[in-house]
Amino acid sequence: MNPHSTQKLGRTCESCHIDTRAVGLGRGSVKYINGDLKFIPALSSSPDITGLDHPLDAFVDIDGRPLVHTSRPGLRTFNREEIKRILYVGLCLECHGDFNDKVMKNWNPSNPPEPCVNMNYR
Numbered sequence: 001m002n003p004h005s006t007q008k009l010g011r012t013c014e015s016c017h018i019d020t021r022a023v024g025l026g027r028g029s030v031k032y033i034n035g036d037l038k039f040i041p042a043l044s045s046s047p048d049i050t051g052l053d054h055p056l057d058a059f060v061d062i063d064g065r066p067l068v069h070t071s072r073p074g075l076r077t078f079n080r081e082e083i084k085r086i087l088y089v090g091l092c093l094e095c096h097g098d099f100n101d102k103v104m105k106n107w108n109p110s111n112p113p114e115p116c117v118n119m120n121y122r
């Protein structure tokens, strides 16, 4: 999120729930396999020259391990459960696109809906 720019339009659901950069993982793609989310980074996961074991654009890994230090008290990266909850919503948005849709309207965070039969596993 960029606090230094404002505009009238709100952000789209997708801009947070599908964008792996928004949750701090960096660029890449998400796969839903056997009920769990896997992240495939677009950048090298162990860049040679840096000696790091994670991509340079990652703030956190899919297990919630923070990869950066933050500069303000209370500031932190998302934890594992938060990352997975946010990205899981993203799997549904293609067809259940906003809060007018009954799936989103009825979504209970303490008991999120199972993927439906109509969902394509890609």
Ligand code: HEC
Pocket: 011, 012, 013, 014, 015, 016, 017, 081, 082, 083, 085, 086, 089, 097, 098, 099, 104, 107, 108, 109, 110, 112
């Ligand atoms: C600015 C980023 C952002 C935008 C835009 C956004 N969300 Fe979210 N959403 C979040 C975050 C952060 C959470 C909380 C995740 C948590 O607490 O674990 C969340 C939670 C949710 C949840 C509950 C998930 C769960 O199981 O806890 C649903 C459903 C959801 N959003 C749907 C939507 C829909 C539909 C839209 C568009 C109308 C939308 N969101 C737009 C960031 C966003």
Ligand code: HEC
Pocket: 088, 089, 091, 092, 093, 094, 095, 096, 102, 103, 113, 114, 115, 116, 117, 118, 119, 120
């Ligand atoms: C490729 C399209 C598609 C995707 C992706 C998709 N759904 Fe669906 N879903 C549908 C269609 C079509 C229906 C039936 C029409 C309706 O009820 O809106 C449906 C129905 C449902 C229903 C039953 C709604 C009701 O009350 O009758 C639930 C619950 C649901 N989906 C959950 C999910 C969840 C959770 C995800 C993501 C993890 C998801 N779906 C992803 C297409 C999709």
